[in-house]
Amino acid sequence: MKYNSLNLELLKELQSMLAVPIKYDEETLERYSRDETAELKAVKPEVVVFPVSTEEVSDVMRFANRHLIPVTPRGAGTGLSGGAVPAFHGIVMSLEKMNRILEFDAANMMITVEPGVITGEIQKLADRHGLVYGGDPCSSESSSIGGNIAENAGGNKVMKYGPTGYHVYGLEVVLPSGEVTRLGGKMIKDVSGLDLIHLIVGSEGTLGIATRITLRLLPKPKYSVALLIPFPDIDTAIAAVPKLMTGSGVVPTSLEFMDASSIKAVCSFLNMEFPYADAGAHLIVEVEGSSKDSVFDDYVKLGESAIEAGGLEAFVADNRNTREKLWKARKSIAEALASISPVHCMEDVSVPMASIPELIKFSEEIARERGLEMIAFGHAGDGNVHVSFIKGDMPEERWNEALPLALEELYAKTTGLGGCISGEHGIGLKRKKYLASITDRAQLDLIRGIKRAFDPSYILNPGKIVDL
Numbered sequence: 001m002k003y004n005s006l007n008l009e010l011l012k013e014l015q016s017m018l019a020v021p022i023k024y025d026e027e028t029l030e031r032y033s034r035d036e037t038a039e040l041k042a043v044k045p046e047v048v049v050f051p052v053s054t055e056e057v058s059d060v061m062r063f064a065n066r067h068l069i070p071v072t073p074r075g076a077g078t079g080l081s082g083g084a085v086p087a088f089h090g091i092v093m094s095l096e097k098m099n100r101i102l103e104f105d106a107a108n109m110m111i112t113v114e115p116g117v118i119t120g121e122i123q124k125l126a127d128r129h130g131l132v133y134g135g136d137p138c139s140s141e142s143s144s145i146g147g148n149i150a151e152n153a154g155g156n157k158v159m160k161y162g163p164t165g166y167h168v169y170g171l172e173v174v175l176p177s178g179e180v181t182r183l184g185g186k187m188i189k190d191v192s193g194l195d196l197i198h199l200i201v202g203s204e205g206t207l208g209i210a211t212r213i214t215l216r217l218l219p220k221p222k223y224s225v226a227l228l229i230p231f232p233d234i235d236t237a238i239a240a241v242p243k244l245m246t247g248s249g250v251v252p253t254s255l256e257f258m259d260a261s262s263i264k265a266v267c268s269f270l271n272m273e274f275p276y277a278d279a280g281a282h283l284i285v286e287v288e289g290s291s292k293d294s295v296f297d298d299y300v301k302l303g304e305s306a307i308e309a310g311g312l313e314a315f316v317a318d319n320r321n322t323r324e325k326l327w328k329a330r331k332s333i334a335e336a337l338a339s340i341s342p343v344h345c346m347e348d349v350s351v352p353m354a355s356i357p358e359l360i361k362f363s364e365e366i367a368r369e370r371g372l373e374m375i376a377f378g379h380a381g382d383g384n385v386h387v388s389f390i391k392g393d394m395p396e397e398r399w400n401e402a403l404p405l406a407l408e409e410l411y412a413k414t415t416g417l418g419g420c421i422s423g424e425h426g427i428g429l430k431r432k433k434y435l436a437s438i439t440d441r442a443q444l445d446l447i448r449g450i451k452r453a454f455d456p457s458y459i460l461n462p463g464k465i466v467d468l
């Protein structure tokens with residue numbers, strides 16, 4: 001695809017439709033040329049724009065259509081697949097200034113926000129009103145709700161609340177043409193027409209730009225307790241996951257795992273001590289409920305089932321302080337990884353839960369064969385594993401050779417186990433070539449057809465997910 005670039009005249013035209021100054025100084029272009037995908041090369045845009053309203057977003061899209069200039073939407077830039085990295089330079093549209101809470105509707109248990117609101121703000125506001133927003137990626141303090149929707153972000157509470165898409169009931173979307181459409185609303189049930197909301201959710205900013213988002217809130221459980229359960233090895237820990245649930249009759253809110261290397265990395269990063277730090281794996285299990293007694297019953301049953309299933313001990317974090325400390329450790333693994341080696345590759349494969357040990361053993365083998373280090377952690381309850389390869393001291397050339405081969409093998413194994421190559425971080429630029437190689441022709445054609453229907457000029461976040 002051949003795009004036009006922006007000359008001074010076009011930059012002036014662009015500025016004339018926007019309240020906030022556009023930026024094209026080197027420092028800004030550099031800052032908006034990457035996200036948190038450690039191993040991806042940066043690609044600089046030609047200009048960064050900061051719309052403050054739906055109308056401005058729409059005007060920019062009409063401008064981009066007129067002049068055939070690609071536009072890459074951007075939330076907070078915490079993405080882990082290069083979705084906000086502009087594949088073809090052009091315009092980066094940062095939604096960071098559209099960060100207002102538009103309405104808190106307690107009577108309908110709904111909140112309406114602009115896309116640039118940081119997810120943690122929504123969580124805190126809901127909490128103050130005795131409600132809960134169920135989306136909870138580990139990046140909740142830094143990622144935006146618009147980015148969460150575009151990636152259908154998962155996180156730690158998917159067991160109980162589901163991924164981001166489960167909470168989205170209304171969306172205002174600016175289409176690539178600049179037209180504005182409003183989908184859904186505050187009603188819980190809606191089968192009027194096709195479910196376009198859930199086509200936009202997870203579309204990685206390739207089908208439309210979310211400018212107004214209505215999310216459902218739920219009653220906040222009054223009590224929650226987390227358990228930390230060390231296991232001798234990863235096999236026993238994962239085999240314990242279904243036994244925990246069937247043995248106790250409880251579906252936990254969270255069921256996370258960390259292998260021994262993740263614990264080591266995070267302890268050193270946070271300078272903290274962990275009980276049984278040398279155990280083969282740890283599970284974190286969280287339960288919530290409306291009364292102290294019911295939560296007590298649930299966690300005792302879960303703890304007993306865990307010990308029966310081979311757990312070495314069940315540590316109870318039943319006050320805010322200990323729970324926060326535990327979750328801080330789990331949520332800091334990505335940063336700990338970056339501190340060990342700024343260049344690393346955090347994967348996001350998703351397999352049927354019982355296949356996690358086989359997948360991790362296989363990953364350890366391929367890492368060993370290729371001279372890479374690796375750690376693994378993730379969401380044991382839903383089979384989403386963050387196998388992470390680490391460059392460390394490996395020379396750049398060897399890393400560049402070893403990594404793609406390791407990824408090909410990892411993805412082949414994942415699909416062989418009935419899994420998929422990304423559970424929550426998305427395809428973006430990072431996994432595009434791999435998606436094309438493992439997806440059947442009919443499905444690729446459908447994805448391309450949908451993209452063409454939304455974006456015939458191919459100007460909204462081109463070069464992502466699949467090539468046309």
Ligand SMILES: Cc1cc2nc3c(=O)[nH]c(=O)nc-3n(C[C@H](O)[C@H](O)[C@H](O)COP(=O)(O)OP(=O)(O)OC[C@H]3O[C@@H](n4cnc5c(N)ncnc54)[C@H](O)[C@@H]3O)c2cc1C
Binds near residue numbers: 079145152
């Ligand atoms: C430390 C750390 C922990 C993380 N933990 C998790 C986790 O637990 N679970 C998880 O799922 N992810 C996690 N992530 C990944 C990342 O935070 C999520 O993918 C998040 O949803 C990205 O949001 P963002 O605002 O940073 O979006 P960006 O990175 O800016 O953009 C992501 C994608 O969304 C598109 N986009 C952004 N805004 C809009 C909009 N308004 N309309 C249309 N498209 C838009 C962009 O074009 C891009 O394709 C983590 C990342 C880090 C760094």
